[in-house]
Amino acid sequence: MALGGFANRVARINLTDRSVSYEGINEDDARKYIGARGLGVKYLLDNGPETDPTSPDNMLALVNGPMTGTEVTMSGRLAFVTKSPLTGTVTDSHMGGWSAARLRWAGFDALLITGKADSPVYLEVEDGAVEIKDASDIWGKGIHDTVAHFGSDSGNKTDVSVMSIGQAGENGVLFASFLNEDDRAAGRGGTGAVAGMKNLKCVVVRGTRDGRWRPEQGEARQKFREAQGAHLKLIMESPVTAPSSVNDDGTLKDGSGALSAFGTNVLMNAVNSIGGLGTKNSQLTQTTPEAADAVSGETMRNEYLTAEPTCHACPVACKKEVEITEGPHAGLKMESFEYEPAWSLGANCGNDDPAVIAKVIDQCNDYGMDAIEIGNVISMYMEASERGYVDTPLDWGDGAGMVRVTEEMAMGSSSIGQTLGQGTAKAAAAWGHSEISMTVKGQAVPAYDPRGIKGEGLGYATSNRGACHLRGYTPASELLGIPVKTDPLDWDGKGPLLKIFQDLHAFSDSLDLCKFSAFAVGAPEYAALYENVVGLPMSEEDVMVAGERIYNLERHFNNLAGFDGSDDSLPERFLTEPASGPAEGHICELDQMKEQYYEARGWDDGVVGEAKLRELEIIS
Amino acid sequence: MQIRFYATLRPLVGGRSVDLSDPPDTVSGILERLACEYEGLHDQLFDEDGTVRRFVAIMVDGRDIRHIDGLQSRVSPDSELDIFPPVAGGI
Incomplete structure (x- = not known):
């Protein structure tokens, strides 16, 4: 080889x-x-x-x-x-x-x-x-x-x-x-x-x-170091990913990137401020500024932080270890108080107690469960309770109840736990109320409401693995402005935009580099790294073609498994129930975005045709 | 008028928010007042040529000023302002 x-x-x-x-x-x-x-x-x-x-x-x-x-x-x-x-x-x-x-x-x-x-x-x-x-x-x-x-x-x-x-x-x-x-x-x-x-x-x-793999001594190693050096420099200098450091008094030094300083949960206040934060099972799209801030990355750093571990070869160190010091969960030390579960178990469940969120995330990390899905399945259960669909209700923000039902799901130790353990979609269907299941292809939605951040609505619908924000992270554009700033409330153009993100992420997920690299680097840097590690030519355009090939390979798999455009859908709530807060009155215009997206992809109603498969060399 | 700050901007203004009495009626005017009052804030928000730094987000009633009228976006005494340094995350 x-x-x-x-x-x-x-x-x-x-x-x-x-x-x-x-x-x-x-x-x-x-x-x-x-x-x-x-x-x-x-x-x-x-x-x-x-x-x-x-x-x-x-x-x-x-x-x-x-x-x-x-x-x-x-x-x-x-x-x-x-x-x-x-x-x-x-x-x-x-x-x-x-x-x-x-x-x-x-x-x-x-x-x-x-x-x-x-x-x-x-x-x-x-x-x-x-x-x-x-x-x-x-x-x-x-x-x-x-x-x-x-x-x-x-x-x-x-x-x-x-x-x-x-x-x-x-x-x-x-x-x-x-x-x-x-x-x-x-x-x-x-x-x-x-x-x-x-x-x-x-x-x-x-x-x-x-x-570990290392390049041969000499010119190969020199070129590798140049490519890696350029990649690292951009990450170190990006205002998003620059590593954080503190002064003697514990305050952050100038130049500390917010992702490094506060972790992924620095997004909590930003998404809430624009009305993109699903609240109470997405019945609303914004919680109060106080509730969002109570569980935000800023609060966790200032009041609960104990350590900042990192992963292999990463100077960003976005992981934040926290300790709960008061209340029924005092003494709990845990990691991964991330934005997604902080939302799913926070605003989405009508809960603003960080100790409860920390406890349930830690349960998920110990029992081994998806912390996005669990927040959704609990919030769906809470809405079912509010509407009188279940005999054993759970109120919004009932922290003790959230901890209890999480254990019951993991251990299968109660009837309700066994039902919820099948996931949000199946549990809601079992109660005859699929309309309160915020899922796509059976997987629960992440922390960006498709009425307040419309590109993500299309992203959830067309994701090859069910609702997912990481297949094509349009909030980079809609919130931050990478590569260009687009309006989160405008649907026009989001189809082609999403395709670019999906293809780029498919490539970086295959290298496999952390998704956060895309806040600082892009196709040129990925291509240079590939060339100097794998040893094959790779241009910026090649990166996007390879990403497109991988995305189509996944779609082809799903087509063969029985999926088509009718599965690229969103919960009815996002399509018909208007948002609240700054996005008030907005719904997600999925059909219009899907039309643009399929055109950009060259798909026929969500299906990859033979010509596209040949063009991308998936079949010969 | 209450103006809320986030992440690395909070230490510069000494808290989560600032109350501004008799506020100007544009974002530009408000930022000028704030920059005079809080040392270091101007450099965090603006480039050397006076434009808002890339990735800095200034929201008026939940709308990014990049989608309104930029620094000339109008504000009223009951408007809500949120100011963010570059923030991203998402897992």
């Missing part, structure tokens, strides 16, 4: 007969689909898009990109790719931390897991080998205990990483997730549910930097 960056080693693990075989990377696939997300989807397509996601035949693919574990800034990401039991679509969910790098240092580009073990197992990965081991003594444990069991509870201070499911994945919660290092989640799409169905508890990886 001539391609740089790759280990050129993939393990196929069949849990049914407990066999492991090894192979190299298919070079043609690596050229076309880059790595991580793109390559993972190709493995899933080859495994069969009609596979029942709950069957042993479904594949769970852990796939690195060619950058993973290198010196490239923000290269600590790993893609979990599978057919989602929540949505029925292909899905990829990425985690940060150190597991991705250690998997690469242990000698692997990918682990492809199929079958179902007849008893609980875990995988141990070290020095280019995978062993299937008995997990009976850790089955039933939470993720925090599992991580501690293998001595991986101190982040980057060990050579061991544990990627684990918790009780939720074991108990069939359809939005169960994987986490590593206690708090870094591959959160969306039910990757943990697939593992639970396979009796797979965790993947333990041992690897040191000695195993």
Whole structure:
């Protein structure tokens, strides 16, 4: 194999007969689909898009990109790719931390897991080998205990990483997730549910930097350093991503980037200010400034911050560790008080108590559940309660009730918990009220209301993995102004704009670099890094074509699985119930945006035609 | 008039918000008053040529002034102003 960056080693693990075989990377696939997300989807397509996601035949693919574990800034990401039991679509969910790098240092580009073990197992990965081991003594444990069991509870201070499911994945919660290092989640799409169905508890990886890829000495290394240096410089100097630092008195120094200083949750006040913050299950699009600020990144930094850990090769350190010091959750130390769950469990549930949000996020990180979905399923339950649809009601802002029902979902310990554990869409349907389910293709919406930030409405509808903000992050344009400022209340032009974001992110997710790199760098920097790691020519235009190819590959998978344009929809609420606050009177003009979007994509009613598949070399 | 500040701007004005009595009727006028009163604020909001820095967001009643009339956007005594440095996130 001539391609740089790759280990050129993939393990196929069949849990049914407990066999492991090894192979190299298919070079043609690596050229076309880059790595991580793109390559993972190709493995899933080859495994069969009609596979029942709950069957042993479904594949769970852990796939690195060619950058993973290198010196490239923000290269600590790993893609979990599978057919989602929540949505029925292909899905990829990425985690940060150190597991991705250690998997690469242990000698692997990918682990492809199929079958179902007849008893609980875990995988141990070290020095280019995978062993299937008995997990009976850790089955039933939470993720925090599992991580501690293998001595991986101190982040980057060990050579061991544990990627684990918790009780939720074991108990069939359809939005169960994987986490590593206690708090870094591959959160969306039910990757943990697939593992639970396979009796797979965790993947333990041992690897040191000695195993990392480095360019050859001489000109190659010099060129790599130039490309990496330019990439790093832009990240360090961006007003968004510049690392933060503090003065002796604890105040932030000039030049500290807000993402670094306050974490992702610095968005809370900004999105609320424009009327794009879904409130009480999106019945409103704005909460009070006081309620938003009470759970914002600013408040968390000023009143609760204890540490600022980071991922492999990242100077931004957007992770914020906080400690709750008062009330029933006093003593709780947790990480990942991110914008998304702060919204889903905050304004969306009529809750402005940061301690409750911290507690439920930590439950999600221990039981292994998607913290976006759980906030939505609880808010849907609260609205059902308000409208008298359920016998055991839960009031808006009932923090103790939120904590209780989260445990009941993970453990399946009550009837209501079992119903909600199937996800927002299925639970609402079970009560005969799908109209209060804020979901697309069975997955709950993130923290940007499509009436106040219209590009995201189109993004949710056309996402290949169900409602998702990360497939095409139009708020970069609609809120911030990257690459240009567009009006969040204007629908015109959002179709072509979204396509650019979707294609660019598909490429960076396949390298696999952190999405936040896109706040500072773009296609030219990605191309230069690719050329100097992989060793193949890559222009700015090539980046966008490769991203388009990957996005179409996913769409093709979904088409073969039975999805078409009718599934590119939004909850009726966003289309007919006008917004409140600054976006008052606005709905999301989805049909108009979809028309522009399909035209830009060259799709016929959400379906990739044969000509487009040939044009993009997906078929020959 | 109450003007709310966020993130790295809060230390510059000493809190979450500033109350401005007898406020000017344009965003430009208000920012001039604020810049005189709070050291360091001007440099955080404006480039050397006097234009608002890229990615700084100034909202009047929830609308970014880039979609109204820029610095000449009109404000009334009961308007709400929110001023953000470059903020992004989203996971």
